[in-house]
Amino acid sequence: MKFVDELILGAVAGNGGDGVVRWNQSRSNPRGGPAGGDGGRGGDVRIRAVRDTSLLSKYRGHPSFSAQHGGNGGKNSLHGADGEDVVIDLPVGSIVRLQQKGKVFELLHEGDEHVVLRGGTGGLGNEHFKSSRNVRPTETTSGRAGERDVLEIELRLIADLGLVGYPNAGKSSLLNVLTNAKAKVGNYAFTTLDPNLGELYGYIIADIPGIIEGASSGKGLGHKFLRHINRTKALIFCISVEQDEPNVVFSALMKELVAHDSEMEKLPFLIAVTKTDLVSAEEQEEHVQKLKVITEHVYPVSIHDEASVKSFRDTILAFVRALE
Template sequence: MFVDEAKIYIKAGDGGDGCVSFHREKYIAAGGPDGGDGGKGGDIVFKVDDNISNLIDFRYKKKYTAEKGQNGSSKNCTGRNAPDLVIKVPRGTVVREAATGRILADMSCDEPVVIARGGKGGRGNAHFATPTRQIPKFAKPGFRGDEYEVVLELKLIADVGLVGFPNVGKSTLISVVSAARPKIANYHFTTLTPVLGVVKIEEGKSFVMADIPGLIEGASEGIGLGHEFLRHVERCRLIVHVVDVSGIEGRDPIEDFNAINRELANFSEEFAEAPQIVAANKSDMAEPEQIKSFREYVEKTGLPFYEISAATTAGTKELVYGVWERLQQLPPVKQFEAQPLTQEELDDKLLSKKDFKVTTEDGIYFVEADWLWDVLRSVNMDDYSSLQYFQRVLRASGIIDRLLEMGIREGDTVSIFDFEFEFVN
């Protein structure tokens, strides 16, 4: 079974909790706090594995959770950092956030990508000792790890994509110009999954060709098999449009040519402008008038035209060299850039849950709000404008008003996660 799309849940490990401990040793009075910090939670890391060809494994396992960092302990011992959880995917997998559709990563290169970061460990009570607070009886819990529901979408990496109606000879063509061995038979939808083949021109010159399962009219709207695999054409630098010019099935090659181009354009506007070469296949069974009429129509559109017979290999060498020459003029295989959240999207996401809790202990005001963790990660404490943004968030969420209601005064300490500051109204 070929699976090229899956939805999974990923959760990075939470940070370990800080420790509340006091040094106890014979003959040493008032040893002071010695609680250590918690360890960092494990990251969720995606990595390309060329031994994996599709996403079928993610149909059976849909939840991936990294380990939590170890809690801190006495004697200022920091907890162990949790190991990263590495998820292996086939090359060409695009990782999207399910809720927004934004791209988190394009797994086209060999470098691993951290998709969800583990939580930082909480600080032990040794950090909170001051001349006026010598026996802090509290520590900080570990931070939460990132969590996402993500959609994995496999978009094959190929230089050239073969498109066309079913049974026009795409599989035969890729089998004679490369070492690929797809199933070939004289009926529609013989090819049920995309097939990749490496086409070698000469030593040091080659390109990757993809046989995309046959399209039909309405494919862009989900009709037939083609809709499921149109995504694999998106990365292709060049489209080779294979058309049955013989008309032996009672079809008009011009109508087929226009129909497939409409489906490509309906699926993606980029396809309408994509570089294309037309290969008139089964020319050995076509009348000269049929070939001439189709050639004249295609050349009026400005597209290169090649007359071939994949079954007899006639014209295939010329086509391959024509494809190679065209590829030299085109940019590299398309890669999808990760899409960070805009400031407005970040604000909406962060303030969508304004629940918070404010407590006091030893004169410190502790603000607990899970959504503030994302705010703190986006704020540069050394930048004035960034601090202003942080202040606006606190006011908009009602935290400042709650602190004032609880009687906070200027100079009092406010603690949010591991960030402490003096309150200034």
């Protein structure tokens, strides 16, 4: 999956409406006092965090975002209507920097919202300028211009789930079938050299290079990438049925993770028993039972068995949603 992770957008808040000159005129009082209303406020430009990492690509070539202008004041001291705000939805993990003002906003959690540009205040109608010395003022003020700026948006994805396992365990293959990622797959260790990301209903899954014993002290490639899964909400351990002692593999993986960062022991996790099409149902069950000693969350899956993939996908979704 190709992510657009940087984007520049123009944005303009609404101008305030103008104050106006009006008079309280009636047949009985033809020379009534001033009654020109104030202008309404211009709308603000707001940003809001939503779960949709593809949003930035949708905004490519988008004209600048503009909030509505405030309405001018009216007769009978009527206040102009306030302009509507414009809300720019951005993916969770976006960092927005205002090019001119230099201010920085972060959208870390779904639903986070910030006003980034303020609408202009409305001008004053002539009614405001009435005084004992000036009972028929013709003075008004104009609405103020709304703020405008260029938004420099950078998306820093924080993966919700991290796939961990020995090299060749089938991590990248699993990422590809679970999401629309197109990670390279190969029948050899260390096919994956850089982390791959995929998206499952707005949740980001990270696939990192295989971890081997000693990874935390620099062996293989894994250690360089362990930091990418530090901040995930949960881990998916991938252990292939090709491993005779899956629980020993689990312990070895966990040992490396903890040696890298002791906090990782606290991360919720589930275990995928991968490549189940390679063994009989009995052997598969044997693997599952060995791992069930560690956690109840053990799920057999084969990329060649559509039903197992679908069920695993549902399991992951339920698991990650329950963490929120």
